[in-house]
Amino acid sequence: MKVAVVGLGKLGAVMAAVLADRGHTVAGADANPQVVARINQGQAPVSEPGLADLVARNRGRLAATVDTEKAATGAEVIFIVTPTPLAPDGTFSMDFVLSAGRAIGRSLRRSQGFPVVVLTSTVMPGATGGQLLPLLESVSGKRCGLDFGLCYNPEFIALGSVIRDFLNPDLILIGESDPRSGQILEDLYHSLCANRPAVARMNFVNAELTKLCVNTFVTTKISYANMLAEVCERLPGADVGVVTQALGLDSRIGGKYLQGALGYGGPCFPRDNLAFAAMARGLGVDPALAEATDRINRRQAPRVCRLVLGLLPPGGAVGILGLAYKPDTNVIEESQGILLAQGLVDAGARVLAYDPAAMEPASKVLDGRIRLCSTLEECAASADVVVIATPWREFRALKPEHLKAGSGPPVVVDCWRILPRERFEGLVAYVTLGWGLGVAEAVSVSAATGT
Ligand SMILES: NC(=O)c1ccc[n+]([C@@H]2O[C@H](COP(=O)([O-])OP(=O)(O)OC[C@H]3O[C@@H](n4cnc5c(N)ncnc54)[C@H](O)[C@@H]3O)[C@@H](O)[C@H]2O)c1
Missing domain, CATH: 3.40.50.720 (NAD(P)-binding Rossmann-like Domain)
Incomplete structure (x- = not known):
């Protein structure tokens, strides 16, 4: 399959390299010429275990350019993996996604067949259908669901294990404009995954919400365990390690991420929690749990x-x-x-x-x-x-x-x-x-x- 990946950073570079390694022809695009040069020299543009080998051994099937329109032209599936930084109002900015979307829209004007645009970046619920879809239609002059497809498909990876996580997901989450688009993406994943993951297909907004919920639920678990650790420190004889290990044996709870220790960090957990709270507030819902999770983490x-x-x-x-x-x-x-x-x-x-x-x-x-x-x-x-x-x-x-x-x-x-x-x-x-x-x-x- 001919695939394009727009945004070759911590997540996109791995996706591009893994897709190439599985035999697909991959055209990568990145706004940063240094990233493009590294890929074209067969070098990893970011530090991630296993990535350097993967890029080096797939030079024949992986090429990069700064020209997103060119990379997207002729691709059957086009992933957008550009940054979505937190805006001052606590929601994810769509600026980079829409900039990539405009270039992809131009490529769709001349497209043959039924290319599927896949948004992988983390976005606010409503953004795929409310912002990216109308932009692609207006720039391309084509109709979503008829001339091209659109999916929202976030990844649940952790830095340091991106390759393994990408190839062995618990869940493939797909928000789809129409069943044909979702099926093309699902089939592509079946050609990639080393395991047999669950596949959940739904509309855009449910998929966007699910992505945020996974991370906010996990951070709630982390902050719960850390709050418990604080309690244990004031309770003679108590040991949070013993308590959380036992708690994790209850199948309703599970042991992952349930360890009283330091707080969570990184590029996703803290901001996903803030974005969830901002969304709830905007909808008139008191985000007490998300706010408490963040407050406990900050202390x-x-x-x-x-x-x-x-x-x-x-x-x-x-x-x-x-x-x-x-x-x-x-x-x-x-x-x-x-x-x-x-x-x-x-x-x-x-x-x-x-x-x-x-x-x-x-x-x-x-x-x-x-x-x-x-x-x-x-x-x-x-x-x-x-x-x-x-x-x-x-x-x-x-x-x-x-x-x-x-x-x-x-x-x-x-x-x-x-x-x-x-x-x-x-x-x-x-x-x-x-x-x-x-x-x-x-x-x-x-x-x-x-x-
Ligand atoms: N890194 C993670 O752990 C992780 C996990 C899950 C989801 N995500 C989401 O994936 C998205 C990308 O994250 P990342 O960590 O890979 O970001 P990153 O900053 O590491 O990489 C983004 C890349 O996109 C490029 N870029 C920016 N604007 C562009 C444009 N208009 N056209 C082409 N390229 C452009 C940048 O030069 C950069 O190389 C974000 O929405 C993030 O929330 C990241």
């Missing part, structure tokens, strides 16, 4: 900041392990590790940090305010309190001998409970979030040793 980094400051000896240094918003990505947008670093520096603490992938973007944001280390060992050896802010797999290797030797035992704050507690027993003050006795014990250890 996590300050909460851990206070905890760390309480454990820090005078003049001591904090070592933050993890600045990316999650493991396996270099993205730091709304990252809890960054928020924590900024909060600690603002409070006057000396801060060091290490991340396996995000040092470069982090250095731009933190702007010389903290010392960036080249290894986990360097960071741990110079810090009086070490905080694991992102649960990178390699941080599991942290051992007591990596930690600073000083007058008192060093402190490890393991926000994600990735370390075996027993490894640190008697040697280090080991603290986790949501652990009733942990904080008090660690503080008393520090106090007893005069640190």
